[in-house]
Amino acid sequence: MLELVNVTKTYPDGPVALDSVSMRMDKGEFVFVVGQSGAGKTTLTRLLLCEEKPTSGSIYIQNKDITKLRPRHIPALRRSMGIVFQDFRLMPNWTVEENVAFAMIVVEAAPKQIKRRVAEVLDLVHLTHRRKQTPGQLSGGEQQRVALARAIVNSPDLLIADEPTGNLDPDTSWDIVKLILDINRIGTTVLMVTHAEQIVDRLRKRVVTLQNGRVVRDEEGGLYHG
């Protein structure tokens, strides 16, 4: 599903952001990526989204080296992924429904299909009753659920969650994590970058620890701190 081979990323005048990182994820897997600020987590997600190219090394998604992807093929790659961020990134003036539908409009889905699918994912994240409201009228947890709905509305193979609970209180965080687990159970591969020690320790999933741009630990059923 996803494989990084000796991926190195250096920025001009900066330290090495990623240093010969190699890792593999199988289809349907759930992986936590942990590490301190500056460990290279953000760089990793940026490389996966093809926002940047690595300085050296290869990244394979569905057996295709995305580092050799032509710019016009990047949109197709991104359609196979869903992404949620710490800060939700919703359009403040649009309703919940519009925010979710937007991801389908952008890929030019048929209006009928958009209507049906949006209703389906809003039900999945338990926001059907909020569909006509704008993000400002929702709590943080609800906003992140909208973002999750948007991320999965196009049925991606891979969900990248970049600190999805970073702005949320512990209880709300659990709601979000449970939803992500549900999404994983449906068959979506999940890569979750996080600082939430409690969540990592309780779920005992595979944990990849980054430190100064290197993978220092990759452990099945691991804890936050080794």
Add this chain to the structure above:
Amino acid sequence: MVKARTFGYFFKSSGRSLARNSWMTIASISTVAISLLVLGVFLLLAVNVGVAAQHMESQIEVTAYLLDMPRDHVQRLEQQVRSISGVSEVYHVSKDEAWERLLEWYGNDRTFLAGWEEENPLRESFEIRAESPELVSEIAGRVAGLSGVEEVVFGRELIEQILAITSAIRMVGTGLMIGLALAAMFIIANTIRIAVFSRRREISIMRYVGATKWFIRWPFIIEGWVLGLIGGVVASSILAWGYYLAVRYLLRVMPFWPLIAPWPFLQQLALGMLGIGSLIGIAGSALSLRRYLNV
């Protein structure tokens, strides 16, 4: 490729953006309209002056004013003029006919001419046409040498001057138009830059969910195009209305003045202006997208 039905979405989102930045929208449309209006006014002037010059050229080539002399002398002189090689036509304008023409010129309003009626001050003349324009100056010289001819007015010089003025009007108009079109283009580019900026959040979300480059660009291209097109509509409406008023006025005060008919000339002009306006808009938008939208 972007699907046809998606253009509905593009137009909606362009419209929202134009409404949101209403001041920039108005500024952009105004500058496009002004630059096109200048182009149109100069074009109308140049074309009409050109038409008038041609008209004059076809009517009279050389006018020879005569000294007072008996009628049989005039007839003999006319024979002499006719015998000059290259002369194709000679028309004798009597003092009375000259008076009638003057009256007509003033729209038969005798107040201008009051006091002159007792003693007609106008001269008799011959209006001489040449077989070809190159012969005119030679004919004029020979007619001037005949006794009884007081003065020869060589219409060609006047016509050449008018034609020179026409080309000057064209050049000034084109220069102004290019300058103003560039200004309009940059203002549109700036409007689009603001639109891109105010929608950067939406654009970044679009990228993450896999929008293609053209999906992101189209609404801005449409926005620039609409600005240019509306500018063209405004300019051609003002111009058509203005020309209509001008024609109506001129027909009343100077009925002999040959004006170009509003139809279909104005229609062609309007179509041209819409086309140029659209080009300005799309170019301005493309300019901005190249610099500020790296997708």
